[in-house]
Amino acid sequence: MxxxxxxxxxxxxxxxxxxxxxxxxxxxxxxxxxxxxxxxxxxxxxxxxxxxxxxxxxxxxxxxxxxxxxxxxxxxxxxxxxxxxxxxxxxxxxxxxxxxxxxxxxxxxxxxxxxxxxxxxxxxxxxxxxxxxxxxxxxxxxxxxxxxxxxxxxxxxxxxxxxxxxxxxxxxxxxxxxxQPEGIYSCMVKVCSIGESRAETMVADLMDAQTNPTLAPYAKTGEVHFRITAKAKDEKTAEQLMAPMVQELKNRFGDYIYTTKEEVTLEEAVVHMLEERHMTVTTAESCTGGLLSGRLINVPGASSVLNEAHVTYSNEAKERILHVPHEILVQYGAVSEETARAMAEGACKVSGADASIAVTGIAGPDGGTPEKPVGLVYIGCTVKGKTKVERCCFTGNRQKNREYAVARGLILLREMLLEAK
Amino acid sequence: MxxxxxxxxxxxxxxxxxxxxxxxxxxxxxxxxxxxxxxxxxxxxxxxxxxxxxxxxxxxxxxxxxxxxxxxxxxxxxxxxxxxxxxxxxxxxxxxxxxxxxxxxxxxxxxxxxxxxxxxxxxxxxxxxxxxxxxxxxxxxxxxxxxxxxxxxxxxxxxxxxxxxxxxxxxxxxxxxxxQPEGIYSCMVKVCSIGESRAETMVADLMDAQTNPTLAPYAKTGEVHFRITAKAKDEKTAEQLMAPMVQELKNRFGDYIYTTKEEVTLEEAVVHMLEERHMTVTTAESCTGGLLSGRLINVPGASSVLNEAHVTYSNEAKERILHVPHEILVQYGAVSEETARAMAEGACKVSGADASIAVTGIAGPDGGTPEKPVGLVYIGCTVKGKTKVERCCFTGNRQKNREYAVARGLILLREMLLEAK
Structure with a gap:
């Protein structure tokens, strides 16, 4: 039709x-x-x-x-x-x-x-x-x-x-x-921690061979969503048709899959993981300026895992609120691995949270240098005392770079929560 | 054509x-x-x-x-x-x-x-x-x-x-x-602090009488934008045609106009006002969770007016970080005029900022009661020691209510900066 x-x-x-x-x-x-x-x-x-x-x-x-x-x-x-x-x-x-x-x-x-x-x-x-x-x-x-x-x-x-x-x-x-003579049913497998082209390559054979169900990828900021769609006379038959494909994606993507539910967002999956682990989280943001905590608090009920968050835009605020050592800021600069680490660890300490995400970078359009270009963002993440820092080079405008940093921060926390399991 | x-x-x-x-x-x-x-x-x-x-x-x-x-x-x-x-x-x-x-x-x-x-x-x-x-x-x-x-x-x-x-x-x-035989030129007058229908009513006669230039309103979240468009043989002639209309809007809307520049956003206008006054601002957010500071930091160069911002989602964080008195939280609740006031004043005190915006409310979908329904948000604003609190009842979903609260917070600060002039 x-x-x-x-x-x-x-x-x-x-x-x-x-x-x-x-x-x-x-x-x-x-x-x-x-x-x-x-x-x-x-x-x-x-x-x-x-x-x-x-x-x-x-x-x-x-x-x-x-x-x-x-x-x-x-x-x-x-x-x-x-x-x-x-x-x-x-x-x-x-x-x-x-x-x-x-x-x-x-x-x-x-x-x-x-x-x-x-x-x-x-x-x-x-x-x-x-x-x-x-x-x-x-x-x-x-x-x-x-x-x-x-x-x-x-x-x-x-x-x-x-x-x-x-x-x-x-x-x-x-x-x-x-x-319609047959119903159309679908489900969604949402993947993170992996780029779009690599994700698609990993399932190229499934996409080529598709008839019923079919498989289609959609790129989102920092994520890839796969929609599986089946034609069938009823929902149960559709589920039977889709189940092997879902299982195959699970085999191939493993922990990269953060949900198989259409309505679950990345921030919701992360909040849910924290809830399951009875852990709290806080954030320490510079260039993203509150967008990361804002996204976590998108989730209704986020109050069970987040009590407070910190936007430390100036160096002075990084020192006073998060106790980032003055020497680190002087020696390495605000946009550095060392500062991101100190922000993440400081945020846990001052708030008593079990985990934290810290973001410091140069969102643009100005402020870049040859060594530290626009789009350079350090993302730190602390989970139960262990800290990782990731160096990212985004290529969007101010707004896009900040969105990517927020997504990457959530994904890094998810990865560390999985490791700490 | x-x-x-x-x-x-x-x-x-x-x-x-x-x-x-x-x-x-x-x-x-x-x-x-x-x-x-x-x-x-x-x-x-x-x-x-x-x-x-x-x-x-x-x-x-x-x-x-x-x-x-x-x-x-x-x-x-x-x-x-x-x-x-x-x-x-x-x-x-x-x-x-x-x-x-x-x-x-x-x-x-x-x-x-x-x-x-x-x-x-x-x-x-x-x-x-x-x-x-x-x-x-x-x-x-x-x-x-x-x-x-x-x-x-x-x-x-x-x-x-x-x-x-x-x-x-x-x-x-x-x-x-x-x-085109004639060029088309336009300019924008952006208005806040006034609802869409009232704003349109105030210029209904200008819209009815329009030929060249024409006047068209566009509603944005918390704002109304008026576009003035003229047909003319060159830019100078167009400006001469548009100038009386711009002046007429200035006469009618006065301080409600925050810019006459197409590219200037509300947050940019507010950051600029603070810069002119050599003032700094901070925020204290509960339900908006960082979206307000995130929006201020949308503005390149916001670091000249904003050093830090606070997301205090839990009552404990409101007490410890912003020094909101425990009794106020117990007596009036976290979503109350008194708490919004204490958050705004506390944020100024702890950060040393000259101004602050505080937001506390029930964004939904849950958490509403007959006395405090979903959509109830208190917005506090302190400028040089003087505080105002506004009670807002928004009718959108969780996301929309938070966006409205952010816009209203910026507008309230702008109004108080104008008053303090």
Missing amino acids: VAELISVGTEILLGNIVNTNAAYLAEKCALLGLSLYHQSVVGDNEARMEDTIRRALERSDVVILTGGLGPTKDDLTKEVTAKVFGKELYEDARTKERIQEFFNRLHSKGKITRNNWKQALVPEGAIVIENQNGTAPGLIVTGEEGTEYEGKRAILIPGPPNECIPMFETQIAPYLSGL | VAELISVGTEILLGNIVNTNAAYLAEKCALLGLSLYHQSVVGDNEARMEDTIRRALERSDVVILTGGLGPTKDDLTKEVTAKVFGKELYEDARTKERIQEFFNRLHSKGKITRNNWKQALVPEGAIVIENQNGTAPGLIVTGEEGTEYEGKRAILIPGPPNECIPMFETQIAPYLSGL
């Missing part, structure tokens, strides 16, 4: 917002086993929208439209879709009720404008999808027998991501899945 | 990467005064790509294609474009030389594969654009007189953002600008 995405709205068309919905929906559709050949973006213009929808219906079975379902007269997606399918709009009593309820929950009753009732209009014969997070319902319109787009489907979803994503996840995805 | 964007590549089509190039290019094209009605995404498939390019050339004057210029046989953008325009490819000596130079700079000489020379092939008559950051050149192909696409243009740009953006900025934008 061929699906196609149309994003409606001037803000996306003119680049005021990045089209993250399209990436989300495309990835989900691919996972559902739909073939995707085209995406398009069109503004709030009736003629161009009609043209775009017609063309999509000609070449695809399912056209997913996002945006343009708001209450203003600029919002035309529903009107144009109904016209293309030759359907009238009528006021749906249940939707009207839900809009009223939504407003009652959020606002005083007086605030509903006449515009809002436009959102209760739905094309005849459409499946109406309730919106838990807004007033515009989702809609599924199917071409009637004997009409131009017989059996073709248009799926209309509100544009705001906090409405679009939950609606797709809970209601549209199961619907699309039901249209 | 009507322009249209085509993004080529399976990774974008299937949602493995978000199409940030499209947003960047669309925004830039709009600023250059080009009309944009369509964007599309197509995979590395010859027939579908040809179809998409032909359709775009039929309805637009300039078609900008990104991606598909790599060295592999999947990369087809150049080949298909040449075919559509009825042009042959030939090897461009200068491009071949540049590819060789690029490799010499990056790698040992041995590493060029035969594939790479594919990138030296260019369509006859094309303008070749040098790529400072990669091997694939940019290309501008124009339809010959008497052919199907006479006078239409296809502009081919490499897909990686670090190649696409500098190439567009330095070479494509001036080229496109030269095609």
